Amino acid sequence: MTVQDSGKVALITGASRGIGYGIAEAFVARGDRVCITGRGEDALKEAVERLGSDRVIAIAGKAHDEAHRAAAVERVMETFGRVDFLVNNAGTNPVFGPIAELDLNVVRKVYETNVISALGFAQQTWKAWQKENGGAIVNIASVAGISASPFVGAYGMSKAAMVNLTLQLAHEFAPVVRVNSIAPAVVRTKFAEALYEGREAEVVASYPLGRLGAPQDIGGAAAFLTSGQSDWITGQTLVVDGGILLNAGVG
DSSP: OOOOOOSOEEEESSOSSHHHHHHHHHHHHTTOEEEEEESOHHHHHHHHHHHOTTTEEEEEOOTTOHHHHHHHHHHHHHHHSOOOEEEEOOOOOOOOBOGGGOOHHHHHHHHIIIIIHHHHHHHHHIIIIIHHHOEEEEEEOOGGGTSOOTTBHHHHHHHHHHHHHHHHHHHHHTTTEEEEEEEEOOBSSSTTGGGTTTOHHHHHTTOTTSSOBOHHHHHHHHHHHTSGGGTTOOSOEEEESTTGGGGGSOO
């Protein structure tokens, strides 16, 4: 089936696999042209081949690298002439352990990749296209950013900052650009393997909907938040968690 071109263009960071790839799939399926970023050339090449090289391009680099951010936005503008949507998905979580023992240099790295890079990309797309032409930004946060998350404290703190970054950007970029975030629980990806590997049945049992998330779940949410159906929504964090936060209730 031929997909009609939407005329829209998206830049999705950290999208060679996992949640980012699921979002890219959803955007391509509705007719968007897409640029994906990631650290690995080979993984990006494979992703482009699967998604369709007629609609998707890729640029390799590290999200915390200012030069990479500028080059990615420049490449999108050179190739497609616009950048309607930005999805800040690139992230890292290199440490697992008690917050009292966190290496502060590691915490700085987490913030640099998870928060500052998102702000940097938003600044770039704003200046390159969105300020004059409008669009939407979706930041991928986490339920770890809106609840206590033992042993992934640095990651949780960075995602809480991402939620607040969403509020700040939504306020300052209105009315031309809408900015929202998505807070997933555990999604079945390589990135999240450490949270369920070897004990998946136990983890799944705590989810009211009876399963872990899939990248496509987040892809659908991101597609909604960048569609005309969400034109009156900005500054919000959409929790996509299989009901896991319901377990904080009494009883």
